[in-house]
Amino acid sequence: MHKAQSHEHEDRLRVVIEAAPNAMIMANDRGRIVLVNSEAERSFGYTRDELLRMRIEDLVPAGASPDHGLHETYLQHAERLGMESDRALIGVRKDGTELPIEIALKLIVISDEQFVLASIIDITKRVAGRAATDVAHHDALRRSILDTIPIAIIATDREGQIVTANPAAEELLGWCQQDLIGVPLSEIHGQPRDAPTDGSPALSQVPQEVELAYRRKDGSRVDVSEQVVALQDGAGEVTGFLVAAYDIAKRVEARDRVEHMHTHDALTDLPNRAALMEDLVGILEQADRDGTEVALVLLDLDHFKRINDSLGHPIGDELLVHVGERLRSWVRWDDMVARLGGDEFVVVFNDLPPSVDLTPRIEGLLSQMLAPVEVQGYDLAVTASAGGAVYPRDGDNPTTLLRHADMAMYRAKATGRDGVRWFDNTFIEDAQDKLALSGALRQALGQGELSVVYQPQFDLAKGTVEGFEALARWWSPELGSVAPDRFIPVAEDGGMILQLGEWVLRRACADLAVLQEDLGRKLRLAVNVSPRQLRGKEWLAQVTSALEDSGIEPWQLELEITEGILIDDHSDTIDLLTSLRELGVQVAVDDFGCGYSSLAYLAKFPVDKIKIDRSFVSEITNADDDAAIVDAIIVMAHALGMKVLAEGVETEVQQQYLITRGCDEAQGFLYSPGMPVLEAAQAARTLSS
Template sequence: MRDARCQDGEAMGSPVEPAAVPRAAVGDDALRLVVEASPSAMLLVDGAGRVVLANTEAERSFGYGPDEILQLRVEDLVPTRFRRHHDLERQEYVAHPSRRAMGVGRELFALRKDGTEMRVEIGLNPITIGGERFVLASVIDITERLRGQEAEKAVREDVLRRSILDSIPFCIIATDSAGRIVTANPAAESLLGYAQEELVGRWITEIDAAERARYADGTPALSRVDGDEAEWTYRHREGHVVPVAEAVVPMDVGDEPGFILVAYDITHRIEARDRAEHLATHDSLTNLPNRGLLVRHLDAAFDAADRDRRQVALLLLDVDHFKRINDSLGHHIGDEMLVVVAERLLSWVRQYDVVARLGGDEFVIVFEDLDPGVDLDRRIADLTRAVLAPIVVHGYELAVTASIGGALYPADGDDPAALLKHADIAMYQAKAAGRNGVRWFEHGMLDDNNDKLSLSAALRQALEHDELSLVFQPQLDLGGGGVVGVEALVRWSSPRLGSVAPDRFIPVAEDGGMIIQLGGWVLRSACAAVVQMQAELGQPLRLAVNVSPRQLRSATWLAEITDAIEASGIEPKQLEVELTEGILIEDHGDVVAVLDALREVGVTIVLDDFGCGYSSLAYLTKFPIDKIKIDRSFVQEITSADTDAAIVDAIIVMAHALGMTVVAEGVETEVQERYLRERGCDEVQGYRYSPGVPAPEVVRVARAWAGVS
């Protein structure tokens, strides 16, 4: 007999060389009695492997009768798969016999008469009887012993598994194949609020907070789950929902197939994800939907409008002069004002309307489910009364006005991007009309917008192909009467568009990002031209150039000024940069530093168009300003010697009190000139003296006013 691994030295029936025993003794009653008395199955095997003696226990164990067992060779008592190897090992054992104690054979298998196998231990004892060699084999059936050991091992392993499962922080639930809970660990009790005995016997669907897929017979389709982790929801005993990550794997233990569900609480993950999703779709200041969420909402609103044959209205609201509030009172005041506006908008709209913030001071209101042709003007008028009323923030009462652009779906755009673009165009029309108003999109506005785009492309080409030129308007000293300086003015004569007015292409240059390039060209060209003009005149001239907000914010602007001064050779004090009031108000935080740097270079700072903006004379003390230009609109009000131009008078007095020079622009008549001279105005320019003329003409004008032929 041989084990499953065919270990050497386990064969039965090998002759040996111990003390001689008479051959007749094999059949002696004494030997039989000794063998029969053994509690183990005993087999005496000769050198050829034949069984020559077996006790009753051997007959019982192997299932043979007394005569049957003596007709067998020892290989007949070994499973077929081991016989060939057993025969070879038995022959080897003949050559090297040795005593083998019980159990040394390790995992051995014997074959019963009925074909069943049994696990055995075998002890081998080589003996000689009557000069003939035999092996006495003692065989013990250890099947029950092994079963007991395996049972004990299973108990120990089950205790270990239970200990592990009980200590794991994950919820673990075992079910049968139909989905009925058969056991659960303490973490499951903690997660679900049930004691283990309360969970056992329940259907898994009783703890589900969502509908789990089922088979046709109603049992949960757990077998369809592939073991991958997926998000799911359980319901706690107290009723609240517990989001979990759940993995379901099949369990096949004997005749009891089922499933193991492993889950853990992901409440914090869900909350973090919801917060991230909210932050990605909402404005952080006002908590209103942002552009991305607005577009998704518009898509859904358009689908509903198409289905119900209704229309959608979109209003784009831009708070007027919001930057002034930020810069003068601080961003915290501006932010608080935006929050109040958002709250008012939300409380004013209907429950199913939408309010969003696009950023900055721009809000969007979406009116859904509107009848075609509905009159919205009354609603918008109510909007301006309810929402755009004065707001008190930290003791400041802020007057709130807004420019509003409106567009309708489907008439004004068939997708969110188009509708937003058209509302934006209408809003800028409202701003251009003086702010604090409403404009509904009209398709003619696209022509204006497209004209700007076309003009922008043409201007870019003009800058590359030298289509621009400069003219200079002389500035005269009212005391001496001579030309003391010029203002550089840019002109554009396009081969395709003809003469394009500055008030048409300068805003396009601002919006199109070309103003820095254009301003740099003007600065360099004007400096070079002034050097030539004053060489012909034989006297120095001051040069005034206009500066845009974008130039002032440019990091390279100061370097461009110093480069132009050095390249042309003019004195820094001859250069005057003209700024508008709007630049000072809108850029209060940074402009002072820039102007101080200009002052250090030696450049003169001029405040252009003073009096037509939205500031007061009081702020003049906050900025390093050298000269003020009175706007032409105030000069034109001087129509006779008896005119009382109080604003002009106030500007002159205030400027002189602050040590500033005063220039009046737009002077066209002798009456205006005399009035300004009598009030102490320092310099003038306007059509009375000369329009803007090319550089060579400036020399002629200057000589004429100086009385030189």
């Protein structure tokens, strides 16, 4: 191409470029700008002369990659470039600000030289519009999320004034959004659920989740879980807070229900032992501050097992519910009623003046308990034994106080039930004495300190000794002679009664064989049996073994049970006694009439003989006495096909009275005290002659 023509083409190109609405820049193959138009000057802020002294890289931000803008590398791929090849790039103005641009490239050959012509469009407005659209879209999306999310969202300024809230917040609080705006967050902000004071916790810049009770518009409270997040600007300054909260009423209700179950009795809904012991700590501390006393009274229903056994546990449970309700209605509002378990209840009397006498009040409670309770058609009369301990006199902590009340309650049961006993320090001495006696008895069982004596049982019609009752005796080198009424209960409580009972049974069976051989005739042997022995699975085998080893016949053995067994034990005891009778062993009820006599029980049990308690026999002082209870027992026992033996016979008058009333046998000091086996044989000869 001729030089003139080349200049002509360049001139035309300049005219075209200058007329273009876009910034036009042409660079040679070394990246030098050789041609620009006025729009390029305006867009980049340089003059035409300044642009013509620059390289294309000067219009690209520092650090941009080589292929970012108008570099000579485009020339290497010229065949793939065209004005339609738009790219969104970033340019840099003279003042250093960045310029969003869209660029289209075209390869141009002039006088065999290659140039790249770039058409550049300033897309600042387009980008700004797109950004605005994106922001609007995101704002709409965020608003949509906030409007539909089931979590209450509240935004505040840095002073805690509410600036906006979502619909979930409106529903949670019962306020409309417009009413909430401008309201201090403290107006609806509650204290943590367990906090003792009012007021709003300070908004924290550290996100933390807490449980609160929000105040609703109608004044009601709603339990929520809340988390507060601080909102910050670009400089890190707090501009406000975002509060997220949701209703946890069901969670709190479930948790409270579980806690209630942990601290309350499932049957009566009274506080249980754990709650009692925990609350007592605070009650005793308050008593110290006020200079008052606290009384703890433990009540145990008398013979509750009878109701369960005879009428069934559902009726027993309903009775316990009625008792709990009576106790709650009887005490003052600030007193405490708890159920320890079974048929044991506790009443705690708070704020008592020093040395106040509560006995009349407790006796009034016990008399109120006697009022019949109707349960499923049954009229049930209930009595209770009560034991009390007073703080601080009888104990300085909940555990000691309860233990001492328990000691007093057992004293009340031991002295006839249906009464109240207050703790006394002698109870501890008695307990320590029993503990020492228990250790000595355990040692005595292994060292041969125990023995058996035999008291004759006299047949009133024949005038002969027909048998003996075996009685355990203990002589200790340290303690001397220990009475049975001391060591037998200790053996029961200390778990030694099974060992002691089996030893007495075997010793007595062996001694009876000696007595029979000496007297030359068959005799009966009466042996006392503990309720614990009758509950043991081994007792039947032990009886069988003792009979076989001694050679005496089953009909000669008579096992004496207490009438309490008839009341407290049913099915298992009946089964065992039935098995013994099928074996041929006789069964007698000892001390009949001194406890809870009921011939109705006798009809259910396999009983052969009744022993009238000595307390009734002792009332016979002359021949003209009318001992109605003795007469009634003899008549009714005979009607049931049972024999009758009177205990504690000491005078001829008593013997004659019993003979005239048809009593079968007698036993007592009139005939002989308990004696060793050889002396018993001689006494039998004398009495039978």
